[in-house]
Amino acid sequence: MEEGKSAENIMGKNIIGVIGNFKRIVDNPVSKFLLHKTLGYCEEDGASRLETALNFYLGKKEDCCRKCKVTSKFIAYIVSKGKKSFGVSEEEFKEQMEDQYWVRGLASVLKGIATFGVKKPFVPGAPFQVVWNITRACNMRCVHCYENAGSKGEEELSQGEILKGLDILANCGVTSLAFSGGEPSIHPQILKFIQHASNKGLHVALATNGYKFLDLGECMKFAKAGLQFVQISIDGIDPETHDSFRGVSGAWDRAVDAVENFERTGIFVEVATTVTEYNFEEIPEMIKFVRRLGAHWFMLYNFIPTGKGAEIVEMDISPKKRLKILRKAYRENFTDEMQEMQILSTAPQYAHVAHNMSFEDVKIIPTHFYNPEYTNPMLIKLADFVGGCGAGRFYMSIEPNGDMYPCVFFPHEDEVKLGNLLKDDFDIVWQNNRLLINLRNKNILKGNCGVCESRNICGGCRARAYNYLNDVFAPDPGCTKNENEWNMIKNYLSHENFQKMHQNGLTMNLRN
Ligand code: SF4
Numbered sequence: 487m488e489e490g491k492s493a494e495n496i497m498g499k500n501i502i503g504v505i506g507n508f509k510r511i512v513d514n515p516v517s518k519f520l521l522h523k524t525l526g527y528c529e530e531d532g533a534s535r536l537e538t539a540l541n542f543y544l545g546k547k548e549d550c551c552r553k554c555k556v557t558s559k560f561i562a563y564i565v566s567k568g569k570k571s572f573g574v575s576e577e578e579f580k581e582q583m584e585d586q587y588w589v590r591g592l593a594s595v596l597k598g599i600a601t602f603g604v605k606k607p608f609v610p611g612a613p614f615q616v617v618w619n620i621t622r623a624c625n626m627r628c629v630h631c632y633e634n635a636g637s638k639g640e641e642e643l644s645q646g647e648i649l650k651g652l653d654i655l656a657n658c659g660v661t662s663l664a665f666s667g668g669e670p671s672i673h674p675q676i677l678k679f680i681q682h683a684s685n686k687g688l689h690v691a692l693a694t695n696g697y698k699f700l701d702l703g704e705c706m707k708f709a710k711a712g713l714q715f716v717q718i719s720i721d722g723i724d725p726e727t728h729d730s731f732r733g734v735s736g737a738w739d740r741a742v743d744a745v746e747n748f749e750r751t752g753i754f755v756e757v758a759t760t761v762t763e764y765n766f767e768e769i770p771e772m773i774k775f776v777r778r779l780g781a782h783w784f785m786l787y788n789f790i791p792t793g794k795g796a797e798i799v800e801m802d803i804s805p806k807k808r809l810k811i812l813r814k815a816y817r818e819n820f821t822d823e824m825q826e827m828q829i830l831s832t833a834p835q836y837a838h839v840a841h842n843m844s845f846e847d848v849k850i851i852p853t854h855f856y857n858p859e860y861t862n863p864m865l866i867k868l869a870d871f872v873g874g875c876g877a878g879r880f881y882m883s884i885e886p887n888g889d890m891y892p893c894v895f896f897p898h899e900d901e902v903k904l905g906n907l908l909k910d911d912f913d914i915v916w917q918n919n920r921l922l923i924n925l926r927n928k929n930i931l932k933g934n935c936g937v938c939e940s941r942n943i944c945g946g947c948r949a950r951a952y953n954y955l956n957d958v959f960a961p962d963p964g965c966t967k968n969e970n971e972w973n974m975i976k977n978y979l980s981h982e983n984f985q986k987m988h989q990n991g992l993t994m995n996l997r998n
């Protein structure tokens with residue numbers, strides 16, 4: 487599969503705007519009691535009661551059942567109070583809510599408040615984004631693939647089961663769904679899945695290597711089906727790095743064509759690059775190159791040694807190098823061209839960098855997946871609610887057989903498996919699973935992550951901690967504050983050891 491998926495990026499757009507607006511208004515027993523009454527699915531209107539009531543209040547739905555109408559009055563009260571507190575006008579609010587994505591995000595926030603209260607970090611009523619690896623089949627052989635992709639797996643869900651799973655996610659209040667894999671664009675029914683998810687109101691994304699999108703016509707088919715966001719991976723400034731990484735010649739050219747073609751469809755385009763020793767020196771040039779290509783976002787993926795990526799662990803960059811590249815990326819956002827492209831990172835330390843690098847006239851809410859400017863000082867307080875690593879709060883992943891994990895970068899082991907989409911109740915898993923509950927608690931992080939001033943806006947990458955140290959709550963060895971852990975790992979994994987293991991044909995498993 488692709489080295490990464492549009493992890494925590496898409497949902498960032500709505501979190502900031504909605505959490506704070508409603509905190510003070512709804513975080514009291516009466517509001518929470520009333521909100522509880524709004525949870526659940528309305529058979530008559532064919533959607534969650536909250537979403538139906540919101541759409542009715544916003545005038546996006548002409549009629550609804552009596553219960554949803556009553557609910558809409560309560561929603562109108564909360565919204566009017568929230569708008570007042572944060573100085574948002576009726577027009578501004580309604581304008582923002584024109585996109586159904588925001589309506590679903592708001593419904594999820596309200597469901598989260600009713601279910602969990604307003605906590606730091608905040609937990610929505612359902613993950614904002616689910617990444618679904620719908621197949622292991624792939625047309626490439628990437629050295630850093632987290633999914634160990636290749637051929638279609640025996641236990642992959644059928645078309646009917648996938649459609650059923652999409653209904654479950656939509657009905658439980660998931661905001662955004664990203665199809666990933668393997669290579670999701672080569673799944674024979676991918677257009678049907680995109681259309682179905684889109685019809686159910688989900689914001690639909692696709693993480694692809696771009697190989698299939700050589701011509702505009704192919705991209706248009708995906709746009710027409712309802713695709714709204716595409717992530718295309720490019721690993722280097724030229725074909726040399728990329729094609730050797732991907733194991734397919736011509737891959738770089740086709741990925742670049744895909745970016746340009748998707749730009750022309752009007753779909754939001756993100757270029758993703760996993761930063762390793764292979765391409766570290768190329769990143770500054772890549773920023774310029776991706777900008778020229780016209781992408782909306784450039785996402786620097788954090789390397790995580792899982793799947794095939796475990797076999798190239800020696801190519802992970804040091805904490806100092808990570809910090810250097812994150813600073814460079816953050817600074818680049820404040821050039822004149824800032825409005826054209828945002829540079830982001832899945833490394834949660836990016837929020838720490840954003841917090842510490844102040845620019846006189848720019849006020850930023852530091853998160854690692856979205857750094858919006860703010861004008862209302864109240865909004866800076868929201869950073870602590872957003873909370874860094876999204877595993878357990880904003881994010882979840884699903885495997886081709888329906889098994890669920892906190893994040894695509896967790897290995898497929900029982901210890902970190904949450905359940906199965908078709909066999910378990912999604913809402914109950916989200917609310918009661920012990921690992922998810924623990925991932926929401928920044929106070930149980932170990933070592934420097936546990937006492938770090940940035941633990942609420944960063945918290946370290948829990949997948950890196952688990953893959954390197956066999957402990958979900960261990961310090962993230964990718965941070966300069968955790969150099970002891972990094973040095974220990976690097977000593978243990980000397981290059982010589984690594985080569986020996988490879989010569990013996992063994993797969994690297996750092997945790998054994
Ligand atoms: S574990 Fe957290 S920080 Fe790491 S990739 Fe997953 S969601 Fe992102």
Ligand code: SF4
Nearest residue numbers: 935938944945946965
């Ligand atoms: S010590 Fe942990 S929480 Fe603090 S910045 Fe580093 S990774 Fe983030």
